[in-house]
Amino acid sequence: MQQLAIKVVLCGSPHSGKSCLREGLKQAMMSMHRAGKAPYPYFITACPDGEGAWFAETVRNNPALAQQLKDEYKSKFTLEFAQQKAIQVKNTCLPLNMIDLGGKIDDKNKLIASYATHALILFRDITQITPWREFCLELNLPIIACIHSDYNGVADRIDFESSMLIGSVHRLQRGEDISERPMVQELARLLVGLSDSSNLYK
Secondary structure, eight states: OOOOOEEEEEEOOTTSSHHHHHHHHHHHHHHHHHTTSSOOEEEEEESOSSOOTTHHHHHHHOHHHHHHHHHHHOOOOOHHHHHHHHHHHHHOOSSEEEEEEOSSOSHHHHHHHTTOSEEEEEESSGGGHHHHHHHHHHTTOOEEEEEEEETTOSSOEEEEETTEEEEEEEOOOTTSOOTTSHHHHHHHHHHHHHHOTTOTTO
């Protein structure tokens, strides 16, 4: 049986902690991958904010250098940039892919997300949920999780609504290792489960 490529967009409004969550998920799924329990997780940074996959590790080791490199790398979110990222999302054929989407609902992000298979919404404020749900509905993207980014919280909350994972993840702070947080671990298992159509990693 040929395994389908799972392509999950991580979406939500600016400053909700998407880059921090992305890094935590990457570390959690890499641990599963090294243990032979998950495919290699491929991450695509589809926003020109200067925070590539390298950023989180650099922040931990040298925050000043990380900010300098981010400022140098940061670019405008042009149609050409969006088209390049859309092609990258379309053409990836690895089993497990995550796409870190920009924080605005516009035609460029719709273009990139149109080649995804699922969506994960991260929000700071409850008013941010509906616009992103409508974004996913327009693109026929099943929402696998809708998570509250609770910066001032002291613990995660995990629940389910039908087939959707809901709840909260606390204190998404740059430079902190969040890979062992209960919600991050649950999300990692959920994402790996999506890619496990051929039961190769059970």
